Amino acid sequence: MKNLVILGAGTSGTMMANHLVSKLPKKDWKITIVDQYKTHYYQPGFLFLPFDTYTEDQVKKEGKKFIPKGVYYIQKKIDKILPEENKVALEDETLSYDILIVATGSKIAPDETDGLLGPLWKKDIFDFYTYEGALALRNKLREWEGGKLVVHITEMPIKCPVAPLEFAFLADSYFKNKGMRDKVDITYVTPLDGAFTKPTCTKALNYLLKEKQIKIETDFAIMEVDNDKKAIVDYVDREIPFDLLVTVPTNMGDEVIERSGLGDDLNFIPTHKHTLQSKAHENIFVIGDATNLPASKAGSVAHFQAETLTDNIILYTKGFKLKQEFDGHANCFIETGNNKALLIDFNYDQEPVHGTFPFAKIGPLKLLKESVFNHWGKLAFRWIYWNMLLKGIPIPFVGRNMSFKGKKFDIKADN
Amino acid sequence: MKKVIANREIDVNEEGYLVDFKQWDREVCECIAGECNVVMTEKHWEVIEYLQDKHHKDEPLSIRGIKKSGVINIKEFYELFPGGPLKKSTLIAGIPKPKSCI
Numbered sequence: 200m201k202n203l204v205i206l207g208a209g210t211s212g213t214m215m216a217n218h219l220v221s222k223l224p225k226k227d228w229k230i231t232i233v234d235q236y237k238t239h240y241y242q243p244g245f246l247f248l249p250f251d252t253y254t255e256d257q258v259k260k261e262g263k264k265f266i267p268k269g270v271y272y273i274q275k276k277i278d279k280i281l282p283e284e285n286k287v288a289l290e291d292e293t294l295s296y297d298i299l300i301v302a303t304g305s306k307i308a309p310d311e312t313d314g315l316l317g318p319l320w321k322k323d324i325f326d327f328y329t330y331e332g333a334l335a336l337r338n339k340l341r342e343w344e345g346g347k348l349v350v351h352i353t354e355m356p357i358k359c360p361v362a363p364l365e366f367a368f369l370a371d372s373y374f375k376n377k378g379m380r381d382k383v384d385i386t387y388v389t390p391l392d393g394a395f396t397k398p399t400c401t402k403a404l405n406y407l408l409k410e411k412q413i414k415i416e417t418d419f420a421i422m423e424v425d426n427d428k429k430a431i432v433d434y435v436d437r438e439i440p441f442d443l444l445v446t447v448p449t450n451m452g453d454e455v456i457e458r459s460g461l462g463d464d465l466n467f468i469p470t471h472k473h474t475l476q477s478k479a480h481e482n483i484f485v486i487g488d489a490t491n492l493p494a495s496k497a498g499s500v501a502h503f504q505a506e507t508l509t510d511n512i513i514l515y516t517k518g519f520k521l522k523q524e525f526d527g528h529a530n531c532f533i534e535t536g537n538n539k540a541l542l543i544d545f546n547y548d549q550e551p552v553h554g555t556f557p558f559a560k561i562g563p564l565k566l567l568k569e570s571v572f573n574h575w576g577k578l579a580f581r582w583i584y585w586n587m588l589l590k591g592i593p594i595p596f597v598g599r600n601m602s603f604k605g606k607k608f609d610i611k612a613d614n
Numbered sequence: 615m616k617k618v619i620a621n622r623e624i625d626v627n628e629e630g631y632l633v634d635f636k637q638w639d640r641e642v643c644e645c646i647a648g649e650c651n652v653v654m655t656e657k658h659w660e661v662i663e664y665l666q667d668k669h670h671k672d673e674p675l676s677i678r679g680i681k682k683s684g685v686i687n688i689k690e691f692y693e694l695f696p697g698g699p700l701k702k703s704t705l706i707a708g709i710p711k712p713k714s715c716i
């Protein structure tokens with residue numbers, strides 16, 4: 200009997216368990232999955248919690264419910280991976296593996312920025328990348344009377360790179376609906392040279408910021424948070440004052456990766472970008488936010504990766520060459536407020552473009568254009584997530600590789 | 615796209631970044647630096663070499679990486695290449711502009 204061990208039962212790990220249970224012969228393989236927490240969070244919902252759009256119950260469920268029969272589920276903390284011995288040390292037991300899939304994700308590391316965890320943390324400074332952070336921010340927003348709202352990204356990469364911009368858009372709508380938009384001054388601060396992480400998007404979508412009167416500060420590499428002055432300060436002493444700071448702290452892989460000596464500076468694991476095999480060990484595979492790949496850290500990306508990785512695991516068990524298949528495909532809805540959203544579709548090489556999705560000319564979803572349909576798409580994603588994505592059911596008509604049908608290659612990335 | 619740099623035709627992309635590192639040398643480097651209003655000093659060269667080395671090893675470049683480079687700290691990096699230091703320094707070093715990794 201051989202052992203396949205999956206570390207992390209978040210989006211990626213859960214999908215892999217569901218894919219593999221029906222593909223690996225039961226008489227030969229035992230599949231085990233490990234996670235420290237009982238609760239599985241729907242992280243995309245954290246964007247909506249602060250604005251009272253979603254309730255707590257809509258974004259969390261018991262994780263075990265999504266682990267298929269036939270897969271052993273262990274709820275324990277992972278202490279260390281011992282790649283030379285093909286073992287994983289949990290808090291009080293050790294597992295052996297023939298194949299290891301690392302799906303430990305990424306999380307915020309606010310202590311990486313000086314002053315962020317100072318006296319203003321959770322008083323006037325909040326994150327919305329954690330369940331607790333999003334709830335604390337909701338409570339703050341319920342009673343906030345206005346002032347300078349600064350929405351800020353510390354450094355790239357972050358998971359769901361468009362979420363902070365969506366937050367700014369939704370904040371605009373939220374304050375409008377509360378009849379207090381005139382009391383709020385919104386500034387979006389990014390370390391990049393434009394609001395969107397992709398140049399074609401910045402070009403096509405900058406009008407949105409103007410329309411919503413959101414100010415933008417680019418190329419801002421934060422040095423510290425000055426708690427006395429209530430300002431964020433960068434390396435050329437640019438100061439941006441705030442009354443309420445909503446920040447996305449540095450995102451890092453879990454400490455277990457660092458303890459195991461498997462990661463880079465940010466605890467992300469060097470991974471082959473087309474096969475998802477780790478660079479250092481051929482029987483260790485990596486998926487989702489835990490990789491160092493130049494692809495978006497997003498659930499939709501992990502979903503496409505899971506299909507390629509499943510095939511590659513099977514090929515690996517049979518001693519065949521791995522498929523060089525994964526192309527960095529990402530497919531993200533971007534909420535723009537007022538019940539509208541955008542949809543973007545891109546990969547490692549191809550920037551987002553205009554067109555329709557998933558069917559050429561028909562849509563119904565429009566790429567890079569605001570529409571109500573896209574907004575429904577985003578809301579439907581929660582249902583799809585719990586009922587299809589986690590279970591590894593393919594999303595109809597959306598392929599693992601990016602399709603070039605129905606797309607207009609009309610915007611050049613030249614800035 | 616071709617651009618004349620240091621009296622030579624050099625292949626560059628739309629943003630002016632060199633497409634073929636083999637065409638880079640110190641002369642080309644100083645010319646591009648001049649266009650960016652940067653006067654190369656010993657320290658500048660040290661940073662350029664560090665960036666090229668990282669690039670050739672396929673290691674991603676980031677502001678954070680600079681902090682741990684052992685070559686300079688971030689404040690100095692901004693002083694050497696005012697404006698967008700990573701964008702400018704990679705342009706001068708003849709290597710691709712770091713991707714923002716969306």
Ligand SMILES: Cc1cc2nc3c(=O)[nH]c(=O)nc-3n(C[C@H](O)[C@H](O)[C@H](O)COP(=O)(O)OP(=O)(O)OC[C@H]3O[C@@H](n4cnc5c(N)ncnc54)[C@H](O)[C@@H]3O)c2cc1C
Pocket residue numbers: 206207208209210211212233234235236241242243244245246275276277278302303304305327328329358359362453455486487488489496497498499500501531532
């Ligand atoms: C605010 C926000 C909005 C988002 N919006 C979108 C969106 O609209 N669309 C989209 O596609 N994606 C979105 N995402 C991103 C998406 O949620 C992630 O990319 C996805 O969850 C990654 O899955 P993963 O399995 O790699 O990591 P995770 O789902 O984070 O799972 C990692 C798991 O590993 C476990 N783990 C880690 N270390 C240990 C340890 N030492 N011991 C035991 N267990 C451990 C954790 O407990 C966790 O359960 C959003 C994320 C955020 C934060």
